[in-house]
Amino acid sequence: MWTGSEKKFFSGYPVFEISRPYTIITGGGRMDPNAHQIISQVYAAKKDSRAADRLIEDYMPFIKSETAKFLKRSPVQSDDELSIAMFAFYEAIRSYSRLKGSFLKFAALQIRNRLIDNYRREKRNFGHVSLDAEDDDNNELMDTIMDDHNDYEEKELREATKQEIEELSAQMEDFGVSMNDVADNSPRQRRTLEVCQKAISYARNNPDILEDFLRTKRVPIACLAEGADVERKSLERHRRYLVAVLLICTNGYEIMRGHIMQVLKGGEAT
Amino acid sequence: MKYMVMECHQAYAVLMDEDSRFIHAANLHYKVGQVVTDPVIMESTAPSSRNIRMIVTAAAAACLVLFAGTGYRYYANNFKTHSTIVISTEANITMELNSKGQVLSLKSDTESGREILKSYSGKGKDKTTVANELIEIEKSKGMITEGDKVEFYVSSSDPDSIDSLKKEMDNIKAKLEVTEGKHEEKVPEPIKPAETPHEQEAAPPVPAAPKAEEKIAESPKVEPAVPAEPPVPEPPKAEGPAEKAEATPPAPEPPAAAENPPVAETPAEAEKLPHERHEAPAHEVPHAEPPKPNENKNENKNENKNENHVIHKPHERLADTEIRLPEANSNDVHLPKLIVPDPEMNNESPLPDLY
Numbered sequence: 001m002w003t004g005s006e007k008k009f010f011s012g013y014p015v016f017e018i019s020r021p022y023t024i025i026t027g028g029g030r031m032d033p034n035a036h037q038i039i040s041q042v043y044a045a046k047k048d049s050r051a052a053d054r055l056i057e058d059y060m061p062f063i064k065s066e067t068a069k070f071l072k073r074s075p076v077q078s079d080d081e082l083s084i085a086m087f088a089f090y091e092a093i094r095s096y097s098r099l100k101g102s103f104l105k106f107a108a109l110q111i112r113n114r115l116i117d118n119y120r121r122e123k124r125n126f127g128h129v130s131l132d133a134e135d136d137d138n139n140e141l142m143d144t145i146m147d148d149h150n151d152y153e154e155k156e157l158r159e160a161t162k163q164e165i166e167e168l169s170a171q172m173e174d175f176g177v178s179m180n181d182v183a184d185n186s187p188r189q190r191r192t193l194e195v196c197q198k199a200i201s202y203a204r205n206n207p208d209i210l211e212d213f214l215r216t217k218r219v220p221i222a223c224l225a226e227g228a229d230v231e232r233k234s235l236e237r238h239r240r241y242l243v244a245v246l247l248i249c250t251n252g253y254e255i256m257r258g259h260i261m262q263v264l265k266g267g268e269a270t
Numbered sequence: 271m272k273y274m275v276m277e278c279h280q281a282y283a284v285l286m287d288e289d290s291r292f293i294h295a296a297n298l299h300y301k302v303g304q305v306v307t308d309p310v311i312m313e314s315t316a317p318s319s320r321n322i323r324m325i326v327t328a329a330a331a332a333c334l335v336l337f338a339g340t341g342y343r344y345y346a347n348n349f350k351t352h353s354t355i356v357i358s359t360e361a362n363i364t365m366e367l368n369s370k371g372q373v374l375s376l377k378s379d380t381e382s383g384r385e386i387l388k389s390y391s392g393k394g395k396d397k398t399t400v401a402n403e404l405i406e407i408e409k410s411k412g413m414i415t416e417g418d419k420v421e422f423y424v425s426s427s428d429p430d431s432i433d434s435l436k437k438e439m440d441n442i443k444a445k446l447e448v449t450e451g452k453h454e455e456k457v458p459e460p461i462k463p464a465e466t467p468h469e470q471e472a473a474p475p476v477p478a479a480p481k482a483e484e485k486i487a488e489s490p491k492v493e494p495a496v497p498a499e500p501p502v503p504e505p506p507k508a509e510g511p512a513e514k515a516e517a518t519p520p521a522p523e524p525p526a527a528a529e530n531p532p533v534a535e536t537p538a539e540a541e542k543l544p545h546e547r548h549e550a551p552a553h554e555v556p557h558a559e560p561p562k563p564n565e566n567k568n569e570n571k572n573e574n575k576n577e578n579h580v581i582h583k584p585h586e587r588l589a590d591t592e593i594r595l596p597e598a599n600s601n602d603v604h605l606p607k608l609i610v611p612d613p614e615m616n617n618e619s620p621l622p623d624l625y
Binding site (some may be wrong): 052083087118157158159160161168179180187194199244248260 | 273274277278279280281282284286288289290291292293294295296297298299301302303304305310312567
């Protein structure tokens with residue numbers, strides 16, 4: 001049993017510094033008492049994004065070891081594979097249930113599958129030369145290509161966008177909604193998305209509704225459903241999503257509004 | 271599709287696409303406010319609409335296959351022609367049967383057959399019943415007369431069913447025996463005695479009716495005398511009062527007399543039995559030979575031993591049938607099934623016994 005409370009050597013794998021004690025559930029039908037602890041941690045991480053971040057941080061050695069198994073080398077922080085492995089671990093947290101057995105085995109499988117998927121996707125780009133590749137004179141390929149982009153403008157735009165997003169996040173907190181909540185509550189089906197966009201378009205055409213929304217900090221579901229002639233039930237299911245998009249539609253978020261304006265105008269995103 | 275990075279965590283990022291959808295994706299070193307393309311998007315934990323559609327489609331396909339299979343099986347068992355029996359008479363009626371042996375349709379390529387089928391529909395009935403009823407109808411219309419040969423041609427897609435049809439043919443034989451009583455009333459056609467001496471000679475002695483024969487068999491002390499000459503064609507002298515009233519010889523025997531045939535107590539009386547005095551027409555049994563006196567005794571003994579053999583009254587030649595079924599080697603076999611031969615053939619058939 002690997003308690004993880006000290007440095008351990010894996011045959012063929014690099015050594016990781018274990019910062020927090022954790023347990024790997026072994027096979028053979030015996031379940032470690034600490035297994036209940038990890039399961040409770042996983043269930044807590046399902047609801048709380050901060051708990052999820054903490055759990056990922058705690059099991060970073062495990063994630064790195066699984067990535068190393070795939071890469072046959074020790075992963076570095078800049079490796080996309082490590083990012084994908086962490087993302088797969090987060091997916092495992094969200095999709096785990098007790099019926100699926102040991103969490104770590106389940107997470108290892110998820111990580112492996114994700115890395116294989118990524119490898120297959122990236123395989124299409126094999127044989128292409130990277131822009132970061134250096135030539136004989138140690139000059140990067142990117143430096144030799146004429147670039148129309150203005151880095152300074154791009155940086156400015158990114159900073160402005162970041163500021164907008166931070167403002168939006170702060171305003172969303174007043175509504176008791178986080179970005180994670182919005183991502184979880186976002187419509188996935190095209191039909192549901194169209195219903196929501198219809199209601200948002202109706203709100204944009206009626207500034208009084210947006211003003212009431214900002215003042216009362218409540219989504220006027222009944223008003224939107226009646227005015228946009230959509231089902232109230234569909235809007236209620238995506239209330240948190242509507243909060244985020246209605247806030248973007250108010251003044252002050254031009255960059256984000258510009259990002260989704262084509263859809264808000266009724267067009268189709270390419 | 272472009273995605274705007276809205277929030278970054280260590281393991282994931284929240285992106286907003288151009289459709290204003292918010293999604294979780296792998297954080298490939300993204301920064302908030304960055305616009306990215308081709309991210310690694312989180313798979314939905316809930317079943318997607320596409321999966322639901324696939325499940326529904328698969329379930330519908332499974333149901334369709336199930337219903338189609340069941341329906342085809344029902345159709346094949348009940349409505350698909352499994353075998354065909356042709357009753358080779360003047361009407362030449364073809365019975366199409368399902369796998370259960372029920373008649374699906376009756377066809378005929380002759381005018382007389384079509385005429386019969388206008389007034390008769392045996393759909394859904396058992397083949398034995400229909401065969402008997404058709405023979406009865408043909409008898410009543412005079413298409414079959416005494417001594418005629420009725421052949422059954424059987425074809426089937428299943429070789430195994432040929433064997434079962436053989437057994438069914440035995441049932442037809444049994445059914446024919448059952449319908450004898452009705453036949454006496456329906457067919458009053460008398461059998462005229464042979465007029466020419468040749469016919470008299472050709473007429474073989476007809477075995478006694480079952481009851482009469484049994485009684486004969488039960489009286490071993492008295493053996494019927496061997497007739498020195500072929501029986502003289504005389505009107506049958508029935509013991510009942512009804513027969514006495516009938517003066518004309520060709521009149522059919524009354525049912526009472528048929529049910530209670532006279533018991534041969536002495537050789538002289540045995541000679542007087544109606545069936546022994548009766549002769550079949552010459553044209554019905556062209557191959558018949560005059561009976562040999564020394565064989566007559568053995569014939570009676572063989573009749574008693576042969577349990578499957580059918581013994582009937584002399585004028586009910588149809589009942590004197592013997593079903594001969596050759597071995598079926600092919601899927602489509604045309605077999606003479608029901609033969610009405612000379613009564614003498616009941617004991618010693620010139621044809622080989624094929625089963």
